[in-house]
Amino acid sequence: MIKKFYPSSLYNFLRFIRSNPVNARILDCGAGGPDPKLAFFYENGFETYGIDISEDQLEATEDYCKKHNIKLNVTKGDMRSIPFESKFFGYVYSYLSMVHLSKNETAQAINEIHRVLKQGGLCYLNFLSKYDQGYNEKKESKPGEVIDKYENEEYLHSYYDDDELDGYFQNFEILYKEKRYILKGKYFNTGRTCILDYIVKKL
Template structure:
């Protein structure tokens, strides 16, 4: 079966998770798509859970699971209101997903992630930076928040300066941070993307 993960930074997160002596439970907030990254955690012995708000992306993930003969436990859900008990999961990530909402909703989502995460657990989040070429395009909704076209659909993109997002998780320990600027070809056109990646530990 063909499997290709584009979010290679999640391999780094997997390595960090493997170093911690916690129950191997993990949640992906934004888990849909034809190549769900939860697969690499399932293959490493983790009990996986995923939520996805898009019906089409959820269907793609379910098709993958059926073809692979596995159950990644991906269901319809909204990261602004997680249906998990307090302090119930060891590891959580939202990669290339959480910035598709307003900054107010991002705050709600991160509060939910912190609620569900076990003490000493890890989460991995990434944000669009002001280095990204998308800043300023589309309809402005708020402070560096824009409604933009992506794959034929209107979606929100929120952009952050280098330290701005840290106000959301000032009560957590930053154990990894990377400011990435990528130039690549997309549909024959050179584009510039900017991301700020975090791996964070919840206080014990």
């Protein structure tokens, strides 16, 4: 087992999963990077799958897997068109990755998650609140959509009002919704200060 602690929202999702058994297959949408959250589910006995759109991020995850001698099954893929058959997964999540999609694309990705989930399956997603310090109304390209620059690359971030996302989950039951406001310190090594968490169940 890798000796580390993961973001508390993942433990919260696991708590919901344990009281809602479907199957052991879990998918991470936007799974790449040097700190793959799938390792948490791997350690907890899941059959893990992940997709990411960026070669660099995929490479970083591969390095992590080699270093720790684990197999997470992270491959190239776009959450707007998930490369898996319908009703394959018991669980799907996206951790600070769907935040990069426009609002239209977010609706599209949520439909895709609905498609690949089994009935009764659970999904955990987090989003950026408009109360987050990164939200800047003056820089919006569309309402709630901001293009940020980081190390010469441009990234889109979508920001939401408290209840704006509820309508995106019409084919789900919303089991849990949290607005996490960081008054001091950092949100798990990110500069984020206000996050909206949703755990939803496919109807």
